[in-house]
Amino acid sequence: MTNEVVLLDFWPSPFGMRVRIALAEKGVKYEYKEEDLSNKSPLLLQLNPVHKKIPVLVHNGKPVCESLIAVQYIDEVWNQKYPLLPSDPYQKTQARFWADYVDNKFWDCLRKVFTSKGEEQEAAKKEFIDCLKLLEEQLGDKPYFGGDNLGFVDVALVPLYSLVKAFETFGNLNIGGDHQCPKLIAWAKRCLQRESVSKSMPDQYKFYELICESRRKRGFDR
Numbered sequence: 214m215t216n217e218v219v220l221l222d223f224w225p226s227p228f229g230m231r232v233r234i235a236l237a238e239k240g241v242k243y244e245y246k247e248e249d250l251s252n253k254s255p256l257l258l259q260l261n262p263v264h265k266k267i268p269v270l271v272h273n274g275k276p277v278c279e280s281l282i283a284v285q286y287i288d289e290v291w292n293q294k295y296p297l298l299p300s301d302p303y304q305k306t307q308a309r310f311w312a313d314y315v316d317n318k319f320w321d322c323l324r325k326v327f328t329s330k331g332e333e334q335e336a337a338k339k340e341f342i343d344c345l346k347l348l349e350e351q352l353g354d355k356p357y358f359g360g361d362n363l364g365f366v367d368v369a370l371v372p373l374y375s376l377v378k379a380f381e382t383f384g385n386l387n388i389g390g391d392h393q394c395p396k397l398i399a400w401a402k403r404c405l406q407r408e409s410v411s412k413s414m415p416d417q418y419k420f421y422e423l424i425c426e427s428r429r430k431r432g433f434d435r
Contacts, residue, residue: 218243219271221257223250225423227320227372228280229268230413234368235284237409239291281312284368297365311351311358312369319344319370326380327424338386345394352400363407367400371410374401378417379424 220236220243222229236243248257248267260269260276269276270283272290277283288297298305322344325337348370352358358366377398380386386393404410 217271217273219246220244221246221248221254221260221269221271222267223248225375225415225420226267227375230372230375231280231368232268232270232283232287233413234371234409235287235297237413238295238297238363238368238407239287240294241287241291281316281369284365288365295362297359297363297368299359299364308359308365311348311366315348315366315369319348319373323373323376326386342386342393345397349394349397352396356403357400363404363410367404371401371404372414374405375414375417375420376424377401378421382421 218236218241220229220232222232222245224247246254246256248254250267253265257267257269258265260271261267261278264278266278268280268283269278270286271277272286277286284297298308319341322337322341326334326341329337351366355361357363358370405414
Protein backbone atom coordinates (compact mmCIF):
# COMPACT_ATOMS: atom_id res chain seq x y z
CA MET A 214 0.00 0.00 0.00
CA THR A 215 1.29 3.45 -0.89
CA ASN A 216 1.69 5.94 1.91
CA GLU A 217 1.75 9.36 0.32
CA VAL A 218 1.35 12.17 2.82
CA VAL A 219 1.06 15.85 1.95
CA LEU A 220 0.48 18.78 4.30
CA LEU A 221 -0.98 22.07 3.07
CA ASP A 222 0.02 24.62 5.65
CA PHE A 223 1.20 28.17 6.43
CA TRP A 224 4.38 28.37 8.51
CA PRO A 225 3.11 30.60 11.38
CA SER A 226 -0.18 28.73 11.82
CA PRO A 227 -0.47 27.35 15.37
CA PHE A 228 -2.97 24.86 14.00
CA GLY A 229 -0.55 23.69 11.34
CA MET A 230 2.12 23.31 14.03
CA ARG A 231 -0.08 20.72 15.73
CA VAL A 232 -0.13 18.53 12.65
CA ARG A 233 3.61 18.99 12.07
CA ILE A 234 4.37 17.95 15.66
CA ALA A 235 2.13 14.88 15.43
CA LEU A 236 3.71 13.77 12.16
CA ALA A 237 7.18 14.28 13.61
CA GLU A 238 6.34 12.30 16.75
CA LYS A 239 5.20 9.41 14.57
CA GLY A 240 8.21 9.68 12.26
CA VAL A 241 5.98 10.14 9.20
CA LYS A 242 7.66 11.56 6.10
CA TYR A 243 5.53 14.00 4.16
CA GLU A 244 5.57 16.65 1.46
CA TYR A 245 5.06 20.17 2.77
CA LYS A 246 3.15 22.66 0.62
CA GLU A 247 3.23 26.27 1.83
CA GLU A 248 0.01 28.19 1.20
CA ASP A 249 -0.39 31.91 0.54
CA LEU A 250 -3.53 32.69 2.53
CA SER A 251 -4.06 35.94 0.64
CA ASN A 252 -4.17 33.96 -2.61
CA LYS A 253 -5.31 30.45 -1.75
CA SER A 254 -4.31 27.74 -4.17
CA PRO A 255 -6.86 25.84 -6.27
CA LEU A 256 -5.63 22.69 -4.50
CA LEU A 257 -6.54 24.06 -1.06
CA LEU A 258 -9.97 25.18 -2.27
CA GLN A 259 -10.53 21.75 -3.82
CA LEU A 260 -9.43 19.78 -0.76
CA ASN A 261 -11.17 21.96 1.83
CA PRO A 262 -14.17 23.45 0.00
CA VAL A 263 -16.18 24.02 3.20
CA HIS A 264 -13.82 26.12 5.34
CA LYS A 265 -11.11 26.84 2.77
CA LYS A 266 -8.52 26.83 5.58
CA ILE A 267 -5.21 25.23 6.41
CA PRO A 268 -3.96 22.86 7.61
CA VAL A 269 -5.12 20.07 5.33
CA LEU A 270 -3.52 16.67 5.73
CA VAL A 271 -3.70 14.60 2.55
CA HIS A 272 -3.14 10.85 2.95
CA ASN A 273 -3.13 8.81 -0.25
CA GLY A 274 -5.18 11.52 -1.95
CA LYS A 275 -7.80 11.79 0.79
CA PRO A 276 -7.99 15.13 2.66
CA VAL A 277 -8.35 15.41 6.43
CA CYS A 278 -9.32 18.93 7.56
CA GLU A 279 -9.24 20.66 10.96
CA SER A 280 -6.08 20.33 13.01
CA LEU A 281 -7.35 18.32 15.99
CA ILE A 282 -9.15 15.89 13.69
CA ALA A 283 -5.93 15.54 11.67
CA VAL A 284 -3.90 14.86 14.83
CA GLN A 285 -6.36 12.16 15.90
CA TYR A 286 -6.23 10.66 12.41
CA ILE A 287 -2.42 10.56 12.54
CA ASP A 288 -2.56 8.89 15.95
CA GLU A 289 -4.95 6.20 14.71
CA VAL A 290 -3.30 5.49 11.36
CA TRP A 291 0.30 5.40 12.59
CA ASN A 292 -0.61 3.67 15.84
CA GLN A 293 2.49 1.49 16.04
CA LYS A 294 4.56 4.32 17.51
CA TYR A 295 4.12 6.76 20.38
CA PRO A 296 0.38 7.07 21.13
CA LEU A 297 -0.84 10.64 21.61
CA LEU A 298 -4.27 9.74 22.96
CA PRO A 299 -4.61 7.41 25.96
CA SER A 300 -6.09 3.95 25.43
CA ASP A 301 -8.44 4.26 28.42
CA PRO A 302 -11.82 5.49 27.12
CA TYR A 303 -12.41 7.93 29.98
CA GLN A 304 -8.91 9.41 29.82
CA LYS A 305 -9.34 9.74 26.06
CA THR A 306 -12.54 11.75 26.52
CA GLN A 307 -10.79 14.02 29.02
CA ALA A 308 -7.94 14.69 26.59
CA ARG A 309 -10.44 15.53 23.86
CA PHE A 310 -12.38 17.78 26.24
CA TRP A 311 -9.34 19.90 27.13
CA ALA A 312 -8.13 20.07 23.55
CA ASP A 313 -11.61 21.27 22.61
CA TYR A 314 -11.41 23.83 25.42
CA VAL A 315 -8.18 25.17 23.91
CA ASP A 316 -9.89 25.53 20.54
CA ASN A 317 -13.22 26.98 21.65
CA LYS A 318 -12.30 29.11 24.67
CA PHE A 319 -8.59 29.74 24.79
CA TRP A 320 -8.00 30.95 21.21
CA ASP A 321 -11.12 33.12 21.38
CA CYS A 322 -9.70 34.87 24.46
CA LEU A 323 -6.37 35.23 22.72
CA ARG A 324 -7.92 36.91 19.67
CA LYS A 325 -9.65 39.43 21.95
CA VAL A 326 -6.32 40.36 23.58
CA PHE A 327 -4.67 40.94 20.21
CA THR A 328 -7.52 42.87 18.59
CA SER A 329 -8.75 45.14 21.39
CA LYS A 330 -7.60 48.22 23.26
CA GLY A 331 -8.23 50.01 26.56
CA GLU A 332 -10.80 48.61 28.97
CA GLU A 333 -11.88 45.95 26.48
CA GLN A 334 -8.32 44.68 26.27
CA GLU A 335 -7.94 44.69 30.07
CA ALA A 336 -11.07 42.52 30.38
CA ALA A 337 -9.77 40.22 27.64
CA LYS A 338 -6.40 39.92 29.41
CA LYS A 339 -8.07 38.87 32.65
CA GLU A 340 -10.18 36.28 30.86
CA PHE A 341 -7.11 34.98 29.04
CA ILE A 342 -5.03 34.67 32.21
CA ASP A 343 -7.93 32.85 33.88
CA CYS A 344 -7.89 30.37 30.98
CA LEU A 345 -4.15 29.84 31.40
CA LYS A 346 -4.48 29.31 35.15
CA LEU A 347 -7.23 26.74 34.61
CA LEU A 348 -5.00 24.88 32.17
CA GLU A 349 -2.12 25.10 34.64
CA GLU A 350 -4.35 23.47 37.27
CA GLN A 351 -5.02 20.62 34.85
CA LEU A 352 -1.29 20.21 34.25
CA GLY A 353 -0.59 20.06 37.97
CA ASP A 354 2.83 18.58 38.74
CA LYS A 355 2.89 16.29 35.71
CA PRO A 356 5.68 16.73 33.13
CA TYR A 357 3.06 16.85 30.35
CA PHE A 358 -0.71 17.05 30.13
CA GLY A 359 -0.46 13.51 28.81
CA GLY A 360 1.35 12.39 31.98
CA ASP A 361 4.92 11.22 31.60
CA ASN A 362 4.78 11.57 27.81
CA LEU A 363 3.75 14.24 25.34
CA GLY A 364 0.09 13.76 24.48
CA PHE A 365 -2.91 15.12 22.63
CA VAL A 366 -3.49 18.19 24.83
CA ASP A 367 0.21 19.06 24.75
CA VAL A 368 0.15 19.00 20.96
CA ALA A 369 -2.99 21.15 20.93
CA LEU A 370 -1.59 23.80 23.29
CA VAL A 371 2.17 24.06 22.87
CA PRO A 372 2.05 26.19 19.67
CA LEU A 373 0.96 28.99 22.01
CA TYR A 374 4.57 29.38 23.06
CA SER A 375 5.43 30.82 19.66
CA LEU A 376 3.24 33.79 20.60
CA VAL A 377 4.79 34.62 23.97
CA LYS A 378 6.87 37.56 22.71
CA ALA A 379 3.79 39.03 21.03
CA PHE A 380 1.72 38.47 24.21
CA GLU A 381 4.19 40.35 26.34
CA THR A 382 4.45 43.24 23.89
CA PHE A 383 0.89 43.85 22.75
CA GLY A 384 -1.01 42.48 25.72
CA ASN A 385 1.36 43.70 28.43
CA LEU A 386 1.34 40.16 29.81
CA ASN A 387 4.09 38.50 31.80
CA ILE A 388 2.86 34.96 31.41
CA GLY A 389 5.88 33.35 33.02
CA GLY A 390 6.04 35.71 35.98
CA ASP A 391 5.75 34.73 39.61
CA HIS A 392 2.08 35.65 39.75
CA GLN A 393 1.01 34.37 36.36
CA CYS A 394 1.73 30.91 34.94
CA PRO A 395 5.34 29.82 35.57
CA LYS A 396 4.43 26.12 35.46
CA LEU A 397 3.05 26.50 31.95
CA ILE A 398 6.22 28.25 30.79
CA ALA A 399 8.32 25.44 32.30
CA TRP A 400 6.06 22.91 30.57
CA ALA A 401 6.44 24.69 27.20
CA LYS A 402 10.23 24.73 27.54
CA ARG A 403 10.13 21.03 28.39
CA CYS A 404 8.11 20.37 25.24
CA LEU A 405 10.62 22.36 23.19
CA GLN A 406 13.36 19.99 24.27
CA ARG A 407 11.69 17.48 21.99
CA GLU A 408 12.93 17.70 18.43
CA SER A 409 9.42 17.09 17.11
CA VAL A 410 8.28 20.32 18.77
CA SER A 411 11.32 22.56 18.31
CA LYS A 412 11.54 21.85 14.57
CA SER A 413 7.81 22.35 14.05
CA MET A 414 7.52 25.78 15.70
CA PRO A 415 8.94 29.11 14.48
CA ASP A 416 11.13 31.37 16.56
CA GLN A 417 9.14 33.72 18.81
CA TYR A 418 10.76 36.81 17.27
CA LYS A 419 9.94 35.71 13.73
CA PHE A 420 6.33 35.28 14.79
CA TYR A 421 6.42 38.63 16.59
CA GLU A 422 7.52 40.45 13.42
CA LEU A 423 4.65 38.86 11.52
CA ILE A 424 2.16 40.03 14.17
CA CYS A 425 3.63 43.55 14.04
CA GLU A 426 3.09 43.70 10.30
CA SER A 427 -0.45 42.35 10.63
CA ARG A 428 -1.35 44.94 13.29
CA ARG A 429 0.03 47.78 11.16
CA LYS A 430 -2.12 46.68 8.24
CA ARG A 431 -5.19 46.59 10.49
CA GLY A 432 -4.50 50.02 11.92
CA PHE A 433 -3.74 48.97 15.52
CA ASP A 434 -0.23 50.44 15.44
CA ARG A 435 0.18 53.87 13.84
